Structures are given as structure tokens and as C-alpha cells.
Amino acid sequence: MSQSSDTPDDLTGNPIDASGADWVARLDRGALNAAEAERLSAWLAADVRHQGALARAQSAFAYLDRARALGAHFTGEAFAEAPMWAPPVPTALPAPSRRALLAGGAAVAASVAGAAVFGPGLYDRLFPKTPAQVYLSKKGEVKLVSLTDESTLTLNTHSRVDVDYTGDRRSVELREGEVMFSVAKDQERPLSVVAGDLEVRAVGTSFMVRNIEGRPPEVLVQEGMVDVVYRTQPSSLVRAAANTRVTAHGIGVGARLTKAAVSAATVARETAWRQGMIAFEGVSLATAAAEFSRYSETRIVIDDAAIATTTITGLFEADNPAGFSHAVAGSLGLKVETGPGFVRLYAE
Amino acid sequence: MVGITQDRAAWLARNVLPHEAALRAWLRQKYALGIEVDDVVQETYAILAALASVDQIRNPRSYAFQTAHSLILAHLRRSKIVSIRRASDLELQGALSDTPSPEQVAQDRDELENVARVLSDLPAKVREVFLLRRVHGLSQRETAERLGISENSVEKRVSQGIRALLATFGRGGKRGAKSLEDEEAPRRRDKDSE
Incomplete structure (x- = not known):
């Protein structure tokens, strides 16, 4: 691979490629209006090279899907x-896990395909007294779940959460595994996450909770502030800010929580599974x-x-x-x- | 359905984009055949994007080369000036080595580092947008709010960034400061201003 820059094809100057880049940038911004959608369809139909240029620009943008892992x-x-x-x-x-975890960045596909018709939101409205909604991830799967309040949960491999939003607080139980919470702010309705004997309370923040057999339950705070408490011992409550790890030691009466500062790099590393x-x-x-x-x-x-x-x-x-x-x-x-x-x- | 799925875009990004420079180099050798390299590359992407499934493609590099090859053959069949000698110029052998070059292996290994490098090489104004949009995962609107600029500006910088990425891949993933430096200057095709 030893091209000089004076090669016959001008890599930046091709007008079709430039239009492809413009369209991908536009699609990434949000849903097209009717006139724009019509214009894009007409442009694509006019020339097969236009379709290729759009695909090529989309793949260049997708190349950065991994950038979050940085x-x-x-x-x-x-x-x-x-x-x-x-x-x-x-x-x-594999496709499924990528699709799930890229859901946030999938504006290109989603804005064109239209919004999902049926989700937990509609379900909750139709059946307001519904018991907890269960979300599961299989082994090797990373799953992104959007909740009705625009909070999101990202389930790591082999995890299960039960979500109950029917009461006066937002309740989530992490039965097993590891979940990253990105909590939408709502002072009136704090979100509580129960993981074994641990309970985490948050108003609006992002943090990870781990409840894996054979390891002490753990909370890792990425952003904002959370309270962590041993459910059997209200006095054990600790308040943890961003870049803090809270670990539960022991069980029963002798149980205690320890708090330790960690670097942002550590948080990034331990949440790399999201990508x-x-x-x-x-x-x-x-x-x-x-x-x-x-x-x-x-x-x-x-x-x-x-x-x-x-x-x-x-x-x-x-x-x-x-x-x-x-x-x-x-x-x-x-x-x-x-x-x-x-x-x-x-x-x- | 307009455009391609996120899955297909990701597949192309991983499996085809990194080989694009080699494909272009090979096509350029066939320049005498009257081929527009950009046209063939775009049509190749169009075909790969339109495939119902890519699950069966074991060697995407070969597949991309073969697709380009068949496009050129079709082109030669259409043009009436093709001589037998010219057709024989179109040897696919040699362009297709199934074993990736040591450079390719090194490049693949350092993929995340490449992502980091590609981002680092973007012009400052484009880079700050891409960091918020792609590293921090903000939407374009949130990015605009954070930077205190219009959504139009963000969209425009995203497009500039994509063009810069395409140029980088077309060149073989090397640092390409030359073509990226001037991104700050207004581009002649840009209609709307920041």
C-alpha cells in the first residue's frame, strides 16, 4: 500500500462521496422530514453509485462505533x-449483541425505519397494574433496555433484572449479573436498585451494579451521586460520588460496605463490556x-x-x-x- | 428502506473499509481500461450493501475484489473497444492473496488504537464534535448544546469528519494530514455557512 497523493482518483473530491457523507450526517441528526426523505429516495434511485456512496459513508461512520470503548x-x-x-x-x-448495544447510535437505521410501535411504554399504559417486567440477557449477549422514563439499562452477559415502575418509586432488582444504569433525573421518584442485600438509590446518575455468584456485590459510580445501603442495616448507608467503588463484605450482622476511589480509566475499563x-x-x-x-x-x-x-x-x-x-x-x-x-x- | 442497516454498516466498516486502499491500488493499475476508480468502488459498496446476507462470506477482501472484478468485466462487455489483450490485463490473480499482509495484520490488531488515531487526526473542530457524538455518545442536538453551536454546524462537521475518514481509508489508513488540514477552510461545495 504505497499510494502517492497525486493518484488519479481524488479521494476527497468525489462529489458523490461528499453527498453520501452529507446524507449520513443528516440521518445521524435525526428523522428526516417528508421532503428530505423524498429527496434522499430520489437521489438513491437516480444512480447505483449513490447507493454505494451512502453505504460507504455509513460504514465509515460505523467504524467509530468502537470509539466509546476509548x-x-x-x-x-x-x-x-x-x-x-x-x-x-x-x-x-455477532450481529445481535452489536445491534443491541448500538441501539443508541442506530439513528441511521431507526430514523428511517420509524419508531418502534410496541415497547414497555405502551405495555405499561395498557396494563398499569402489571407486575415487574423481566429483562434477560443470554451468555455472551449485551442488551440495551430503554425504560419508560428514558432511563436505560445495559445488561452484561447472563444477567437478569426485574423492573417495577408501578409504585411511587422506580424499583429495579438485579437478580443476577452486571448492569449499567443510566438514570433519568426525577426528584419525585428516586430509582432504587436491589442487588442481593445491597440497595442503591439514585435520583439521576449513571452507575454499574454487579451481583455475580462467588463475588462480593459491587457498585461502581460513573457519574453523579448514589446512596448505597445494606438493606438489613440502615446505618450502613454510604454516599458515593463519581469514580467510586462500593463493595459489600460479609453477610448478615457482620456485613459492611467499603468505599474506594477509582480512576476514570478504571471505570471505563470495567464498563468496556458495553461495547x-x-x-x-x-x-x-x-x-x-x-x-x-x-x-x-x-x-x-x-x-x-x-x-x-x-x-x-x-x-x-x-x-x-x-x-x-x-x-x-x-x-x-x-x-x-x-x-x-x-x-x-x-x-x- | 433507505440506506443500510447498522449491522451491515458495521460489517463493511470492519471487513471492507480496511481493504479499500488495496482495492483502489489494484483498480488503478487497470486504469488503462478506462475505469473510473471511484465509480467502481461506489458500485462495489452498492452491491455489498444490497446483499441479502453476508453470513456466508468467509473472505470479505476477496469478495470485494471479485465484485469489483465482475463490475469491470461488465463494463468491458458494454464498451465496444475491448481487445483480447485488454481483457487479459484484467487478471484477478495476484490481487487476491488470501493471507493478509503483515501490515494488515498489524493494522487489524491495533484496531481500537486506529480508531483513536483516526479521531486524533481529525481537524480540531471536527474532532470535538466526534468526541462528544461518538466517544461520549451524545446526540447531535446534545453535542450542539454542549459546544454552544448550532445543530447545522454539528451536522456539517459530522459530514466533514466522514469525508476525512473516507479519505483516510482510501489512502490506506495512514495519517493523511495533507488532505485533512484544509478541512477548517470553507469547502467549495458547502452551501450553508456555519
Whole structure:
């Protein structure tokens, strides 16, 4: 690939490509009005190259779908001195999870296809006394749920939440898994999230709650302020601001909450799953393998203790343990054996 | 349905866009055949966008090259001046190596870093819009409010950013300051002003 800039095709100057970019920018802004929709249809129908230019511009815009994984602290400045991540893995994410987690950015598709006709909002209006609405994500799936008050929940792999908005408060129970909450502000109706013995109360903020078997329940606050309390001990209440982690220790009477400040980068890393990614910074391969097992049925097997304790850093696709293993093998000089339901990492 | 689905756009972004520079380089060698490279690239995207499913495509790079190849063949069939020698210029072999180059492997590996680099290389005014819109996930309206500029300006900068990205991919993902620097200046085709 060694083109000079004086090549025959002017890459920026093609008027059709420029129009394609204009339309994608317009579609990204919001729904077209009738006249615009007609104009776009006519433009597309006029020439097959127009259709291609629109698709090409849409794919260039979609290339940045992953930009959210860079995290809010990314400024785009002085990037050369500070490379962000070690080897990501080159393979495609499956359609469903991407579709779900990109729902927010899917303005292009949604604005054209029209709004969803049937959602929890309509359901709630038709059946106001409905019991809790249940949302589930399968293994390997990341699911975005929009609630009637414009709050959103992003469910990580293998999670379940029960949402009950019928009372005077907005109640959510995280039965299992990991969920990122982005809470619409409503002073009158605070939102409470119950996860095991923990309860989180928020007015309008964003935070993650974890309730995974075998690990202490945890709250990670990304934005705003939340109260976290042990339900059996009202005196245990702690108030946590952005970039704070609250962890529950022990159970019953001796239970307590600890609060610790974390960096914005840590929050970004631990919520990378929202983009279908897992981020590791200096974690052992054994830990990484355990983390991947939450997302995929394919196990990463490491028999060699020396390999298992080797630490790695990087951003990886959550549903691709094989790709992860190959990337690790490539950089650590290991071999990969692939079998039914497992990938084995070993030294020669 | 106008345009393509988010899924297809994402597929193209991952599987075709990174090979576009190589495709253009190959097409350029066929320039003597009277091919407009931009036309063929656009038509190739149109075909890939219109496919009912891409699930069966194991090697998108080859598929894109083959699509372009068949477009050129159709073009040659239509034009009456094609000689046998000219048709034989259109060897697809060699353009299609199934093993990606070491550069390609390196490029794919650093994909998120590439996203970061592409964003960093955008002109400042375009970049601030893209950071809010694509990294922070704000809507165009929210982006406009945050920056204190009109929604029209945001939309225009999004378009400029997309053009810059397209130029970068057409060039092979390399840093292309040359064509991006002048984005700040008013473009001759822009009708509305900021």
C-alpha cells in the first residue's frame, strides 16, 4: 500500500462521496422530514453509485462505533505519546449483541425505519397494574433496555433484572449479573436498585451494579451521586460520588460496605463490556480466562501455572476467547490448541 | 428502506473499509481500461450493501475484489473497444492473496488504537464534535448544546469528519494530514455557512 497523493482518483473530491457523507450526517441528526426523505429516495434511485456512496459513508461512520470503548477520558490529543491499548483481536462481533448495544447510535437505521410501535411504554399504559417486567440477557449477549422514563439499562452477559415502575418509586432488582444504569433525573421518584442485600438509590446518575455468584456485590459510580445501603442495616448507608467503588463484605450482622476511589480509566475499563469488549490491565491469564468464561461456552484452558500467572493488558472482544488466545499466544510466544468447547494455551 | 442497516454498516466498516486502499491500488493499475476508480468502488459498496446476507462470506477482501472484478468485466462487455489483450490485463490473480499482509495484520490488531488515531487526526473542530457524538455518545442536538453551536454546524462537521475518514481509508489508513488540514477552510461545495 504505497499510494502517492497525486493518484488519479481524488479521494476527497468525489462529489458523490461528499453527498453520501452529507446524507449520513443528516440521518445521524435525526428523522428526516417528508421532503428530505423524498429527496434522499430520489437521489438513491437516480444512480447505483449513490447507493454505494451512502453505504460507504455509513460504514465509515460505523467504524467509530468502537470509539466509546476509548472512554470518556479520551481527548484525542497527544495520542502518539500514550498508546491506549495492547492488542485488540481482529474478528467480527455477532450481529445481535452489536445491534443491541448500538441501539443508541442506530439513528441511521431507526430514523428511517420509524419508531418502534410496541415497547414497555405502551405495555405499561395498557396494563398499569402489571407486575415487574423481566429483562434477560443470554451468555455472551449485551442488551440495551430503554425504560419508560428514558432511563436505560445495559445488561452484561447472563444477567437478569426485574423492573417495577408501578409504585411511587422506580424499583429495579438485579437478580443476577452486571448492569449499567443510566438514570433519568426525577426528584419525585428516586430509582432504587436491589442487588442481593445491597440497595442503591439514585435520583439521576449513571452507575454499574454487579451481583455475580462467588463475588462480593459491587457498585461502581460513573457519574453523579448514589446512596448505597445494606438493606438489613440502615446505618450502613454510604454516599458515593463519581469514580467510586462500593463493595459489600460479609453477610448478615457482620456485613459492611467499603468505599474506594477509582480512576476514570478504571471505570471505563470495567464498563468496556458495553461495547462488547473486555479490558484487562495487568491481570493474570487465569483471571482473564475466568472472565471470558462469563461470556462464552468455549473455555480457555491453561494447565501450566507459570503461564496462568503471566499478566496481560489489552482490550478484547468478549465473545471471542479463541481470538483472545491467539493474540496472547502471538505476543507471549505460546501455542494454541483448539478443541470442542475449549482453547488450550501452552508453551512448546 | 433507505440506506443500510447498522449491522451491515458495521460489517463493511470492519471487513471492507480496511481493504479499500488495496482495492483502489489494484483498480488503478487497470486504469488503462478506462475505469473510473471511484465509480467502481461506489458500485462495489452498492452491491455489498444490497446483499441479502453476508453470513456466508468467509473472505470479505476477496469478495470485494471479485465484485469489483465482475463490475469491470461488465463494463468491458458494454464498451465496444475491448481487445483480447485488454481483457487479459484484467487478471484477478495476484490481487487476491488470501493471507493478509503483515501490515494488515498489524493494522487489524491495533484496531481500537486506529480508531483513536483516526479521531486524533481529525481537524480540531471536527474532532470535538466526534468526541462528544461518538466517544461520549451524545446526540447531535446534545453535542450542539454542549459546544454552544448550532445543530447545522454539528451536522456539517459530522459530514466533514466522514469525508476525512473516507479519505483516510482510501489512502490506506495512514495519517493523511495533507488532505485533512484544509478541512477548517470553507469547502467549495458547502452551501450553508456555519
